[in-house]
Amino acid sequence: xxxxxxxxxxxxxxxxxxxxxxxxxxxxxxxxxxxxxxxxxxxxxxxxxxxxxxxxxxxxxxxxxxxxxxxxxxxxxxxxxxxxxxxxxxxxxxxxxxxxxxxxxxxxxxxxxxxxxxxxxxxxxxxxxxxxxxxxxxxxxxxxxxxxxxxxxxxxxxxxxxxxxxxxxxxxxxxxxxxxxxxxxxxxxxxxxxxxxxxxxxxxxxxxxxxxxxxxxxxxxxxxxxxxxxxxxxxxxxxxxxxxxxxxxxxxxxxxxxxxxxxxxxxxxxxxxxxxxxxxxxxxxxxxxxxxxxxxxxxxxxxxxxxxxxxxxxxxxxxxxxxxxxxxxxxxxxxxxxxxxxxxxxxxxxxxxxxxxxxxxxxxxxxxxxxxxxxxxxxxxxxxxxxxxxxxxxxxxxxxxxxxxxxxxxxxxxxxxxxxxxxxxxxxxxxxxxxxxxxxxxxxxxxxxxxxxxxxxxxxxxxxxxxxxxxxxxxxxxxxxxxxxxxxxxxxxxxxxxxxxxxxxxxxxxxxxxxxxxx
Amino acid sequence: xxxxxxxxxxxxxxxxxxxxxxxxxxxxxxxxxxxxxxxxxxxxxxxxxxxxxxxxxxxxxxxxxxxxxxxxxxxxxxxxxxxxxxxxxxxxxxxxxxxxxxxxxxxxxxxxxxxxxxxxxxxxxxxxxxxxxxxxxxxxxxxxxxxxxxxxxxxxxxxxx
Numbered sequence: 185x186x187x188x189x190x191x192x193x194x195x196x197x198x199x200x201x202x203x204x205x206x207x208x209x210x211x212x213x214x215x216x217x218x219x220x221x222x223x224x225x226x227x228x229x230x231x232x233x234x235x236x237x238x239x240x241x242x243x244x245x246x247x248x249x250x251x252x253x254x255x256x257x258x259x260x261x262x263x264x265x266x267x268x269x270x271x272x273x274x275x276x277x278x279x280x281x282x283x284x285x286x287x288x289x290x291x292x293x294x295x296x297x298x299x300x301x302x303x304x305x306x307x308x309x310x311x312x313x314x315x316x317x318x319x320x321x322x323x324x325x326x327x328x329x330x331x332x333x334x335x336x337x338x339x340x341x342x343x344x345x346x347x348x349x350x351x352x353x354x355x356x357x358x359x360x361x362x363x364x365x366x367x368x369x370x371x372x373x374x375x376x377x378x379x380x381x382x383x384x385x386x387x388x389x390x391x392x393x394x395x396x397x398x399x400x401x402x403x404x405x406x407x408x409x410x411x412x413x414x415x416x417x418x419x420x421x422x423x424x425x426x427x428x429x430x431x432x433x434x435x436x437x438x439x440x441x442x443x444x445x446x447x448x449x450x451x452x453x454x455x456x457x458x459x460x461x462x463x464x465x466x467x468x469x470x471x472x473x474x475x476x477x478x479x480x481x482x483x484x485x486x487x488x489x490x491x492x493x494x495x496x497x498x499x500x501x502x503x504x505x506x507x508x509x510x511x512x513x514x515x516x517x518x519x520x521x522x523x524x525x526x527x528x529x530x531x532x533x534x535x536x537x538x539x540x541x542x543x544x545x546x547x548x549x550x551x552x553x554x555x556x557x558x559x560x561x562x563x564x565x566x567x568x569x570x571x572x573x574x575x576x577x578x579x580x581x582x583x584x585x586x587x588x589x590x591x592x593x594x595x596x597x598x599x600x601x602x603x604x605x606x607x608x609x610x611x612x613x614x615x616x617x618x619x620x621x622x623x624x625x626x627x628x629x630x631x632x633x634x635x636x637x638x639x640x641x642x643x644x645x646x647x648x649x650x651x652x653x654x655x656x657x658x659x660x661x662x663x664x665x666x667x668x669x670x671x672x673x674x675x676x677x678x679x680x681x682x683x684x685x686x687x688x689x690x691x692x693x694x695x696x697x698x699x700x701x702x703x
Numbered sequence: 704x705x706x707x708x709x710x711x712x713x714x715x716x717x718x719x720x721x722x723x724x725x726x727x728x729x730x731x732x733x734x735x736x737x738x739x740x741x742x743x744x745x746x747x748x749x750x751x752x753x754x755x756x757x758x759x760x761x762x763x764x765x766x767x768x769x770x771x772x773x774x775x776x777x778x779x780x781x782x783x784x785x786x787x788x789x790x791x792x793x794x795x796x797x798x799x800x801x802x803x804x805x806x807x808x809x810x811x812x813x814x815x816x817x818x819x820x821x822x823x824x825x826x827x828x829x830x831x832x833x834x835x836x837x838x839x840x841x842x843x844x845x846x847x848x849x850x851x852x853x854x855x856x857x858x859x860x861x862x863x864x
Binding site (some may be wrong): 196197199200201232233235368369370371372373374376377402409410411412413445447448449450451452453464465466467468469470484485526527528529530531534535557566570600602603604605608613616620624 | 725726727728729730731733734755761764765768769770771772783787788789790791792793823824825826827828829830831832834836839840841842843844
């Protein structure tokens with residue numbers, strides 16, 4: 185009996201296109217062909233247009249095939265493709281593909297390669313090196329390593345992570361907490377989800393290093409409820425990590441405990457804002473808190489709390505294993521290290537692209553992405569989630585880093601890029617941004633709670649042709665109030681998509697555009 | 704596949720008691736009540752308030768803040784259809800419109816023939832939209848036919864409860 189090892193992703197993107205049915209088809213065909221089959225489930229490599237991307241173990245290494253539909257599997261067995269023959273779905277070794285070769289994968293090095301729930305795989309691919317090294321040096325030295333890396337919060341604000349860690353480290357309290365903000369609610373982002381489903385031990389390791397560095401004994405992962413697969417994989421990974429002793433009682437030495445708990449959100453986008461998330465963990469309505477006091481000093485249950493995004497914690501094991509300088513060697517200007525870019529929307533080749541800062545948007549959208557999926561011209565791109573600005577095709581030569589985007593009226597956010605073709609109606613997108621903003625406002629401050637609703641009404645009036653110059657002036661005025669007067673970034677950033685649509689695509693805000701579109 | 708019990712006060716009390724040792728136990732309690740009964744019954748509010756030593760207003764305030772928590776027993780199955788920007792860029796709005804026309808079922812308009820279709824903003828599959836979530840499973844690259852088939856399946860399973 186011949187033996188066959190097949191790698192099939194269990195990432196939600198692959199599952200959404202039938203990866204489980206592909207696995208079933210492999211089992212059926214293996215039985216029919218008398219082949220002894222071993223199926224290993226992995227995360228995704230992040231080439232979503234090729235999902236389900238199946239890899240076959242060969243003496244020369246793993247060879248990829250994709251996209252594989254259940255009905256393709258019989259053909260793979262019959263044509264001899266599995267033994268190395270040619271096949272129309274054959275991609276060759278995944279690591280040799282251009283899409284992969286052009287990346288610098290630090291945080292996503294293991295994703296798609298390893299079984300997410302195998303501690304052996306994790307250790308064999310450099311896992312735990314960071315935590316081991318951290319535990320050999322003092323907490324203050326760990327903080328210094330993170331500072332030296334130049335890492336900035338990957339959740340959107342871009343605050344220097346080392347400064348935050350030092351603040352919590354220096355705070356005096358009977359208890360401290362670490363929280364991983366995994367409430368990735370931005371449309372166009374999926375990097376957090378991929379880590380949960382493809383390399384959960386890395387996040388646990390990053391959080392453990394954080395807890396050791398700041399002196400916390402308890403950690404929470406706050407994951408959004410829209411990611412059921414991620415929740416399941418992480419829950420199992422936490423059990424395994426606890427059994428292996430790297431979290432739990434005496435995790436950092438005798439008497440030095442670190443307990444980790446995963447909590448699931450309940451459909452509130454605002455919980456991506458750290459103070460709302462803290463309120464939610466405490467069991468309250470997720471109303472944003474006024475800052476100061478900052479969570480680093482007065483956070484969960486009033487204690488010093490380190491809140492970092494998934495991608496920030498995910499960068500930590502590498503930084504500790506290889507040193508802060510090794511991480512800082514990547515990047516440009518004040519944006520150090522790598523950024524996991526998430527390319528989605530109307531794009532031919534969408535997925536996860538991890539790159540050092542400094543690449544242009546055009547290289548990503550046209551180079552990696554290959555233009556639109558519809559084949560029509562690109563008209564608009566939204567960067568940084570629903571509260572990020574829209575930019576035009578002519579701005580694609582901007583560089584992807586915090587400063588350059590900010591200087592050009594855009595923001596990096598969580599690194600999500602959503603592509604739209606020329607059928608997009610930008611007035612409709614502006615109205616959607618305001619409606620979404622109103623739906624997801626926590627309601628605490630007036631500019632956001634009322635402003636988003638009134639703003640939506642103004643856009644309605646503008647596209648209906650009612651007193652256009654006056655209503656546009658009023659909309660701009662309202663956006664000023666929201667930007668300057670909102671309590672948190674939610675209300676403060678809603679004007680981003682609205683004003684960028686209005687300023688860069690003014691032709692869509694004339695009633696004529698809408699009359700012709702309706703006819 | 705979810706199977707949901709009818710309201711049972713002692714069962715609810717067991718659930719609450721099993722979580723009171725957690726730090727910030729309210730959301731975990733509400734989640735498990737909803738998982739068990741399909742919704743959070745109004746009678747649970749007083750029980751939780753008593754167990755956590757907080758006011759009923761505080762419990763109700765939290766319960767009513769979060770979209771995921773239902774306060775009415777569901778009349779069937781729920782499909783969550785993503786209508787955020789990345790799915791819109793891939794035609795989710797047109798898909799939704801054609802779906803409403805074909806089925807007479809209004810999205811976010813409650814149960815219709817044992818199924819409700821709810822808007823959700825982002826399922827994290829933004830390069831493969833339009834997407835939907837049903838019974839813990841994600842469905843990508845939805846076509847009219849795929850959404851109709853999913854709806855028919857939900858209607859069947861909603862009726863079989």
